[in-house]
Amino acid sequence: MxxxxxxxxxxxxxxxxxxxxxxxxxxxxxxxxxxxxxxxxxxxxxxxxxxxxxxxxxxxxxxxxxxxxxxxxxxxxxxxxxxxxxxxxxxxxxxxxxxxxxxxxxxxxxxxxxxxxxxxxxxxxxxxxxxxxxxxxxxxxxxxxxxxxxxxxxxxxxxxxxxxxxxxxxxxxxxxxxxxxxxxxxxxxxxxxxxxxxxxxxxxxxNINANTSRGSSNNRRLKRFKEFAGIVRDSRDPFSSNRSRFWLNWVGVSIIGYEAKVSIQKKGGSDFMEVKSRSKKLQWQWTAMDTVSLWQHLEWWAWNGHHKWTGEILPMGWGAGHALNKNSLSQYSKYFNYANYKKQKQKSFYDKGQQTLFQNKWLHWGHEGSWKNNISSTIAAKDDGNNNLTSINGLRAFGDLKKNDKxxxxxxxxxxxxxxxxxxxxxxxxxxxxxxxxxxxxxxxxxxxxxxxxxxxxxxxxxxxxxxxxxxxxxxxxxxxxxxxxxxxxxxxxxxxxxxxxxxxxxxxx
Structure with missing residues (x-):
């Protein structure tokens, strides 16, 4: 149912x-x-x-x-x-x-x-x-x-x-x-x-230059200014950093037991140097020198052995120019002292293992640059030591990182x-x-x-x-x-x- x-x-x-x-x-x-x-x-x-x-x-x-x-x-x-x-x-x-x-x-x-x-x-x-x-x-x-x-x-x-x-x-x-x-x-x-x-x-x-004196060698700002100056030096063009050339490479005569050669050597460059101002403040300013000299190379044999001599024999041309701070005319603005100053600075940098900052561009002006033509550079120091083109203020205030952290x-x-x-x-x-x-x-x-x-x-x-x-x-x-x-x-x-x-x-x- x-x-x-x-x-x-x-x-x-x-x-x-x-x-x-x-x-x-x-x-x-x-x-x-x-x-x-x-x-x-x-x-x-x-x-x-x-x-x-x-x-x-x-x-x-x-x-x-x-x-x-x-x-x-x-x-x-x-x-x-x-x-x-x-x-x-x-x-x-x-x-x-x-x-x-x-x-x-x-x-x-x-x-x-x-x-x-x-x-x-x-x-x-x-x-x-x-x-x-x-x-x-x-x-x-x-x-x-x-x-x-x-x-x-x-x-x-x-x-x-x-x-x-x-x-x-x-x-x-x-x-x-x-x-x-x-x-x-x-x-x-x-x-x-x-x-x-x-x-x-x-x-x-x-970093303000007025706040940095030469006496505070460990001051952070001082280090920053030196770094900035180093960057300026390393940024120079080839003409400014090194004008040293052979105008005439070594030519001469060679006779058995005797050799005589001559060359014309052009030396020069521009440097951004640190100086001590009258107010004891840091200053950086530009200076340059160019010299040309005739060099002679002699080589001979004698009874007491082999001898050779190379040196400058005739100054041919010289000149210098500067852009100096008017308040910074000190002993380091004088050429002879500056040459020695360059030697001391280079030795100091080398001893401290810090030479890499200026390793290839440091010496073209100083005792390895124009001053290598010693006679010409001495005359240039006398004739153009006061060839100050104009006064400058050098490095100015600039911003940078405070710490050296990588x-x-x-x-x-x-x-x-x-x-x-x-x-x-x-x-x-x-x-x-x-x-x-x-x-x-x-x-x-x-x-x-x-x-x-x-x-x-x-x-x-x-x-x-x-x-x-x-x-x-x-x-x-x-x-x-x-x-x-x-x-x-x-x-x-x-x-x-x-x-x-x-x-x-x-x-x-x-």
Missing amino acids: VSQIQPQKGYTIVLFLAFIVAVLLAGFSLYDNGIVAAERIRMQNTADATAYSTMNVLSRDMNFIAYTNRSMVANQVAIGQMVGLSSWAHMADQVVQNIDTLAKLSYAFPPVGLPLNQITRVMSKVSKVARNFMDKGAGVVIKATDVLIGIISRGQSAFQGVTAEMAKATYTGVSEANDKDIKAGFAGSSLAVDTLAKSWAQEVDI KDTGPSMVVMLTKPANTMRLQKTIDKENSQYNRNKLMTIEEKGSIAKDTIYGLSKAETYFSRPRNLWKRKDGYREYGNLYNPFWQTRLIDSNFLERSLASAIQY
Whole structure:
């Protein structure tokens, strides 16, 4: 017998209402959770953008210091070039004058002497005009370049104050541009930027020459100035660093048991030297010398063995030029003392194992450079010892890292932003803003607040770091380059906050 299913009768509205209530409660909850999740993502993006943008201002400042340092180095080298050109012009003029003097001996044979002397007389006049023109032109260029170096130095210092204001404006501007309801955090933008400024001050220092005396040999600034001067020396072009050449290589005769050769040796270069000023402050200034001499090499055998002699026999030309600080005319501005000074300095550097800084460019001016032509250089010291083209101020204030640590990272900053719940479109906010939208207390599941302390937080951290691209500007020596303020390769990146920073943020939230 087949039983028939009996249809059920009754009301489903009760079950339907219960289902609808559950759906509404879930909907209200999901709505708030979705809004909060979206706001948290937006908050984190804003915190990241604020930290990155603010730190990027500092990275640009460090690159600005590097650019201006390089500019001051380049302009110092330009002064050295002008001093070298003046010295070379004096040497060339003296060579011509000596040729003119020797040509007068040819008057003994008029058919040759008369035309020869007319030629040398014209050459003599032209060389004097060229020498005087070079001296005046070099003086003007050197003075203008020295003024430019001062402007760059002052601009570098002034930019530090601008950077602080730019960082503060960036901090506030970026956060507000992303969300006008976001607040700068529990500490405010001023404290955050001030903290960053203190961090920057611990890493970077503006070295001022007036604060550095020669007596403080272990002073950090003194070392930085010597490093800067070393970079200037190592940045010299070949003409400035070494003008030593053989105008005539060794030629002569060789007979059994006897050999005689002669050569014409041109010696010269420009140096950026450290001197003691009258006020006992450090000064660096440019000086150059060029000499030409005839050398002889003799070699012979005698009853007592083999003998040889090489030496300068005839000075042919000499000249020198300087750009000295008017308050620094001291014993080291005198040529004889300077030659000895160079010897002592070179020996000191060698003994300390620090010779690598100037290893190939240190001696071209001193006793291994122009002074190797001893007779010519002695005359140059007498004739052109006072050929000061113009007074200069030497090294100016410049920015550099305080520490010698081999690292690539610079200052960092932590950004913590906040946003109150009443600025978000939560159900609770809608209830307050819309009087016609009244939910029953049964539907108000977030009555005590759906966000802790009615505020959401965003935490981010950024730092500046140094990275020289190896594929674009690879070093010729292949060495790894650490962070410095002579090459503008400072960049910005986001990094993870540490445990202490996260703990502090959590403590503030709860």
